[in-house]
Amino acid sequence: MAQNKKAAFSNKENELASFANAISHPARVAILKAIAKRETCICGEIVEVLPLAQSTVSQHLKELLKAELITGTIDGPKSCYCINWKTFDRFEKTFNEFFTNTNSNNPKCC
Amino acid sequence: MAQNKKAAFSNKENELASFANAISHPARVAILKAIAKRETCICGEIVEVLPLAQSTVSQHLKELLKAELITGTIDGPKSCYCINWKTFDRFEKTFNEFFTNTNSNNPKCC
DNA sequence: ATTTAATATCGCAAATATACGATAAAGGGA
C-alpha cells in the first residue's frame, strides 16, 4: 500500500484484525490444529502433515510466533512448537467480544 | 505467491481462513462495527467515520460483500449496506467450533 | 572429526493487498 493506515484505527480494531490475520491462511489454521491435537509438544512433524515445502511451513510458523499464538523452543537439533494458551485465550475473548458487541445492537435492518 | 495452495487444504480450514481474512484489516472491522451500530440501514456515512478515502472504503466494502458478511442494495443515488446475519452467524459458529476443538484436546504441553 | 538430520534463513519470483486521485455512472432536484 502507499501508506500504512493502521495507526488511524483503535487498539481494539487493530488487535482483532491482527489476530484474524494470523489465521487468515489455511496453512496456519492447519498448523494450529496439528499442534493442538498432539499429546506431546512436537516439532517438524507438522511439515509432513502439510502440503507445503519445509521452508514455507517454517515461514508460517514464524508468523504464528510473531502473533504469539505459539511458542517455539529448541530441543536438540529439533524445534518444539506449542500453543501459547495465554494469547490463545485472549484471542478467543477478543473474538467473543466482537461477536457479542456486534449482535447486541442488532437492528436486523435488512 | 508462485502458486495458490489453498486447494490443498480442507474446506473447514479454508472457510475459517477466509472468514478471518475478511476481518484481517482494521478498516473492515471498523466498517462492520459501524454498520451494526446503526438503527437504520445506512450507506456512505461509513466513509465519514473512517480515516480513509472514499474509494478505499468502497474497496473494503467490496471485500466484505465478497465474503458475504454484508449485503448492499442501491437506494436512489446512495447505497445501503447491512450485516448479512446469516453469514455472520455461521462465521461465529465456525470460530467457536475452532476454539472448542482446539481447546478440547489441549495437552497444555508447554 | 565427519557425517547426518532437522530447521531457519536467504534470495528470488509471482500474486495480492492497500491506498489514493481521477473519472464514470446514475438518480434527484433546481
Add this chain to the structure above:
DNA sequence: TCCCTTTATCGTATATTTGCGATATTAAAT
C-alpha cells in the same frame, strides 16, 4: 435539461504475502 451528490470503478504506485529451492546452522550420532 443541467447540475449536484453519491458511489463504484479504473489506473497506478507501493507494500506485503506466499511459495520454493538453495544454503547455512546446529546438535546428535557414528
